Amino acid sequence: MTSDKGATKDLFVGIDLGGTKIVTALVSEDGRIIAEDYRQTEATRGLAGVVRRMTDAATKVMKSARVNPGQITAVGVAAPGPIHAESGVVTAPPNLPGWKDVPLRQLLQDELGLHTELENDANAAALAEHRFGAGRGTQHMIYVTASTGIGGGFIVNGELYGGATGAAGEIGHMTILPKGPYCGCGSRGCLEALASGRAIAREARERVACGVPTLIGDLAEGDLDRISAKLVAEAAAQGDVEAEEILGEAMTYLGVGMANLVNLFNPELIVIGGGLTKMGERLFNPVRRVMHRRAFHSSMQAVVIAPSQLGDDVGVLGAAVVAMVSQQ
Amino acid sequence: MTSDKGATKDLFVGIDLGGTKIVTALVSEDGRIIAEDYRQTEATRGLAGVVRRMTDAATKVMKSARVNPGQITAVGVAAPGPIHAESGVVTAPPNLPGWKDVPLRQLLQDELGLHTELENDANAAALAEHRFGAGRGTQHMIYVTASTGIGGGFIVNGELYGGATGAAGEIGHMTILPKGPYCGCGSRGCLEALASGRAIAREARERVACGVPTLIGDLAEGDLDRISAKLVAEAAAQGDVEAEEILGEAMTYLGVGMANLVNLFNPELIVIGGGLTKMGERLFNPVRRVMHRRAFHSSMQAVVIAPSQLGDDVGVLGAAVVAMVSQQ
Structure with missing residues (x-):
């Protein structure tokens, strides 16, 4: 991707949901991480709490960069498979015990009021290495x-x-x-x-x-x-x-x-x-x-x-690329 | 593919080159075999002979259907792999002893004066089952x-x-x-x-x-x-x-x-x-x-x-589809 300094760039939020931690980042369309947040998943404490921690993190990365939700083009989520990407449902991830057919995309979209896309974490990482790595x-x-x-x-x-x-x-x-x-x-x-x-x-x-x-x-x-x-x-x-x-x-x-x-x-x-x-x-x-x-x-x-090439950022960048791809 | 009776249809020649036999057919764009020819490969008797048997067979199926070369859109050849499809070269097929980097597509194109394409036999069969099977x-x-x-x-x-x-x-x-x-x-x-x-x-x-x-x-x-x-x-x-x-x-x-x-x-x-x-x-x-x-x-x-679904015809139909795909 070419970088055009000074021009307004599209902004995306990527959320990498793992079994132990959630990594969230505000990412520009050229793959730059503008703000990042790490927190525990605490999956055993229930679905509602995980969703709240994800939305809290998304809000926090926007705030810390003085960006309001209206400036975000889309949100991308990378979650442990298996998932149904099209319907945005996390089906039965071994790393998220108790989750069964969770409509994660819809839950996040409703909470954040932003277009949200879901992909499994390995596919998201493939997208990230392909676009930026x-x-x-x-x-x-x-x-x-x-x-x-x-x-x-x-x-x-x-x-x-x-x-x-x-x-x-x-x-x-x-x-x-x-x-x-x-x-x-x-x-x-x-x-x-x-x-x-x-x-x-x-x-x-x-x-x-x-x-x-x-x-x-x-x-x-x-x-x-x-x-x-x-x-x-x-x-x-x-x-x-x-x-x-x-x-x-x-x-x-x-x-x-x-x-x-x-x-x-x-x-x-x-x-x-x-x-x-x-x-x-x-x-x-x-x-x-x-x-x-x-x-x-x-x-x-x-x-x-x-x-x-993307190391530990591959997951959260992948989540952001999932959002970018949805806008093409 | 829809059949439009009465309209002029494109015609193709498919040649399925195997280690023991050569199957050649005149095929319409809707996958109908109009004329067919079977003969021995006799690979051990040398490359020139095999090429001649292939061109003879192509000429024979056209003649038997009273079709002249000018009415043929393209010729497709299915050959044992490995091949280089793009350059039309048969590299080193175990079933054709003595063949090494043979520019089969060019040889046939020169002899027949018709646009010719080459693909390996398994890929050609996949194309045939996909289009007609x-x-x-x-x-x-x-x-x-x-x-x-x-x-x-x-x-x-x-x-x-x-x-x-x-x-x-x-x-x-x-x-x-x-x-x-x-x-x-x-x-x-x-x-x-x-x-x-x-x-x-x-x-x-x-x-x-x-x-x-x-x-x-x-x-x-x-x-x-x-x-x-x-x-x-x-x-x-x-x-x-x-x-x-x-x-x-x-x-x-x-x-x-x-x-x-x-x-x-x-x-x-x-x-x-x-x-x-x-x-x-x-x-x-x-x-x-x-x-x-x-x-x-x-x-x-x-x-x-x-x-x-195509049984024994899958090879020669595949060869014809290789020709069809090249015209799209």
């Missing part, structure tokens, strides 16, 4: 978030691809080991059950619980509940063989999943974001190596594998 | 060919999706068992290595060679070279337990692959064609059952799994 100018791009779970969004011909009912892009629930570990989705051997932060922590806990000698147990001070993917990465960085093996296996599966995406979609770019990418080359090296062994040579030559 | 009117459709190999083509927003370099749709080379059997593509555990006709025959040969008691060996009269997927299906139809197990495993893997496509693409329709579909419900029942266990419930509710 690593994917600028691409036609065929895949965004992958490798975090507690694994999700993604597809950009096809320069636009978000939703499929028949807006549910496309469930990268984490492609089976790559039919008799592998059971998955939260009810299937088994899904990429998410093999390569996500949750899968890494589960594998580490199993080994520690079985008495396998590893630094992971020491770092967790024997408390299985303290074992996380981050802790495993710390142990691996200190040369712990078990931790290295756990991460190596997870990254191999992630590479298999990415190779599948290359053979199926022939994308020009795969952007990988999410907490696991904080491992840097400990993630990207094995993923690239596996992809080169598994995917078609010509399709590998055509694709770039890149880290997310 | 099971996929009429759909926006998001996947065509899968389950035959000696496994291939496919994606229709996205009503159009063929090629990806960055036209190589999208390699359904057969999605890994679904990372340590599974090696595959012709150089990887291992690909869907094609687990569920194709070739994979079924290989598994059957292995069992017979090891002396496992099965009707398959009897039907092949002890000759391992005579064991094919068709023979395994015959043995299964006669109640042979080994044959039933081999097919059951292959169809389970096919179901895993189809479930992955549903979770990734959220299509409204998956059309399955190719020789293996001659097994009918022995293929569709287990595939549907596995898909329902593995794929997201909401996405499964949105998708129809249907057999190809």
Whole structure:
């Protein structure tokens, strides 16, 4: 997007609703964050409270920038899937216990008096990386978030691809080991059950619980509940063989999943974001190596594998882009 | 497409180039085959001969319908992948030994003096089912060919999706068992290595060679070279337990692959064609059952799994549709 200093720009509010926190920002049409707000979701305290915290945050970011609601073009919300984007309903997110078929878009629109759009968080992040991040100018791009779970969004011909009912892009629930570990989705051997932060922590806990000698147990001070993917990465960085093996296996599966995406979609770019990418080359090296062994040579030559450029802002910027796209 | 009797219709020539035979047809814009020709490819006798047999066949179908080349709008060719659709080059098809970077489109265009387009056979078949077969009117459709190999083509927003370099749709080379059997593509555990006709025959040969008691060996009269997927299906139809197990495993893997496509693409329709579909419900029942266990419930509710409607004509009609699409 070109920046035209001095001209009045459209303003958007993006709200990134997560299971633990809500990030809200006032965003200009060229992707600049003008004001930002962080607060706890406190999902267990009920839906009405969450909606109030979201509207309070939206009001606060506008006020802090001395902007009144009349100057806002639209509000975009990124929420944990699954959702129905068209009807603006959050169906049954595992991270928001007790929520079932919540008409979140309508609730927020009524409270704020502003046009509001809803999208699932992975699709919103894909839109953000495509418009303002690593994917600028691409036609065929895949965004992958490798975090507690694994999700993604597809950009096809320069636009978000939703499929028949807006549910496309469930990268984490492609089976790559039919008799592998059971998955939260009810299937088994899904990429998410093999390569996500949750899968890494589960594998580490199993080994520690079985008495396998590893630094992971020491770092967790024997408390299985303290074992996380981050802790495993710390142990691996200190040369712990078990931790290295756990991460190596997870990254191999992630590479298999990415190779599948290359053979199926022939994308020009795969952007990988999410907490696991904080491992840097400990993630990207094995993923690239596996992809080169598994995917078609010509399709590998055509694709770039890149880290997310928007970092922790990808969610709230994505929410804002959802609002922008609705105005085109 | 509407049929307007009496009006002059555009005419197209479709040429379906296979490893063993060439099928050529004169096709009207509404998908009617006016004249058809079958002949052997005789690929081992050299490129020039194959090109001559293709142009001879094109000339013959025009003559037999008393149509002169000036009445033909365009020629479409479906060829075994991988190809470069844009440049019209057949790169290195395993089924056409000795062919390497053959500029087939240019060769045929020069010989015939008619505008010619080239597409890989699975994409051409997807176009045919979308325009004239099971996929009429759909926006998001996947065509899968389950035959000696496994291939496919994606229709996205009503159009063929090629990806960055036209190589999208390699359904057969999605890994679904990372340590599974090696595959012709150089990887291992690909869907094609687990569920194709070739994979079924290989598994059957292995069992017979090891002396496992099965009707398959009897039907092949002890000759391992005579064991094919068709023979395994015959043995299964006669109640042979080994044959039933081999097919059951292959169809389970096919179901895993189809479930992955549903979770990734959220299509409204998956059309399955190719020789293996001659097994009918022995293929569709287990595939549907596995898909329902593995794929997201909401996405499964949105998708129809249907057999190809164009049968053996899907290849040559697809070639003709490639020509039609080039004129839009």
